[in-house]
Amino acid sequence: MKISVVIPMYNSEKTITTCINSVLNQTFRGEIEIIVVNDGANDNSKTIVEELILNNSSSIDIRLINKVNGGVSTARNAGMKVADGDWIALLDSDDEWSANKLERQIQVLKENPAIDFLGACRNGEKFSNILWKKLGDLNKISSRDLLAKFVFIVPTVIFKKEILSTVGYFDENLRFAEEGIFFIKIAQNYNCYLLNESLAFTGGGKPHFGHSGLSGNLKEMEKGELKNLRELLNLKIINYFEYLLLVAFSLLKYIRRIIIVKLR
Structure with missing residues (x-):
């Protein structure tokens, strides 16, 4: 091996x-x-x-x-x-x-x-x-x-x-x-x-998000996550209803992360 x-x-x-x-x-x-x-x-x-x-x-x-x-x-x-x-x-x-x-x-x-x-x-x-x-x-x-x-x-x-x-x-x-x-x-x-x-x-x-490095750019991370969800929908790994739920869940996480970073 x-x-x-x-x-x-x-x-x-x-x-x-x-x-x-x-x-x-x-x-x-x-x-x-x-x-x-x-x-x-x-x-x-x-x-x-x-x-x-x-x-x-x-x-x-x-x-x-x-x-x-x-x-x-x-x-x-x-x-x-x-x-x-x-x-x-x-x-x-x-x-x-x-x-x-x-x-x-x-x-x-x-x-x-x-x-x-x-x-x-x-x-x-x-x-x-x-x-x-x-x-x-x-x-x-x-x-x-x-x-x-x-x-x-x-x-x-x-x-x-x-x-x-x-x-x-x-x-x-x-x-x-x-x-x-x-x-x-x-x-x-x-x-x-x-x-x-x-x-x-x-x-x-350092914190897992909202800091320096690639993970520091919360907006771009969110764009990447939403793009991933669209591809999962296209690949039929998730259905359209699941896609909408996951998009909403992702946006809520994004808002939560912004609040955490601002309060840090």
């Missing part, structure tokens, strides 16, 4: 070393490759990664791909397309993994070979429920579960590379909420599970 870790990078000179080191320091002893995709950074990010590659004494291969700036979806896709692993794990350049992240997830995957996609939690948190559905330690997550509560966090997920041949890649026209439709499509077609343990540390502990 080989794991390809795909890290999109843009102007991440302050965080990329910690990010990559969190992969190099994994307790998992299987085969790993790191693919860093430089999405046209104009700071020192590229030089820092080149130095890490030059001084890398571990058994983990680090590759750097340079491309013109096109957004996080284009960068993730570029990395996934050249991945050699049987499994792909995603990590963002301002996030890091717990030392046992891969070891714990691979243990679960070996014990449950029917799982195609496995997410986890972050920042010491756990999910207690999705609406009236109580969540335990390991939970099967459907596409409809994700419509009610989005429990899959990008830097925690690992999935079979073969999924890409069926579902495709991230929508490169989306710069916000890009993971939403991608993960829902996967959950519609494959066995997706949530390991209800915190195995990643994201965004330096």
Whole structure:
């Protein structure tokens, strides 16, 4: 089992070393490759990664791909397309993994070979429920579960590379909420599970929305979410009545987030 870790990078000179080191320091002893995709950074990010590659004494291969700036979806896709692993794990350049992240997830995957996609939690948190559905330690997550509560966090997920041949890649026209439709499509077609343990540390502990970074632009995030709902309707994953309910629910969440940010 080989794991390809795909890290999109843009102007991440302050965080990329910690990010990559969190992969190099994994307790998992299987085969790993790191693919860093430089999405046209104009700071020192590229030089820092080149130095890490030059001084890398571990058994983990680090590759750097340079491309013109096109957004996080284009960068993730570029990395996934050249991945050699049987499994792909995603990590963002301002996030890091717990030392046992891969070891714990691979243990679960070996014990449950029917799982195609496995997410986890972050920042010491756990999910207690999705609406009236109580969540335990390991939970099967459907596409409809994700419509009610989005429990899959990008830097925690690992999935079979073969999924890409069926579902495709991230929508490169989306710069916000890009993971939403991608993960829902996967959950519609494959066995997706949530390991209800915190195995990643994201965004330096900053709030999950309304702060710097891509998640900071609440308006654009909402536009991305509404676009995802329209595509789900077109794909007939939801019907028109469900679409209207979900749009209303999304707008209410958007208003709530604006109020929370203003009161912070």
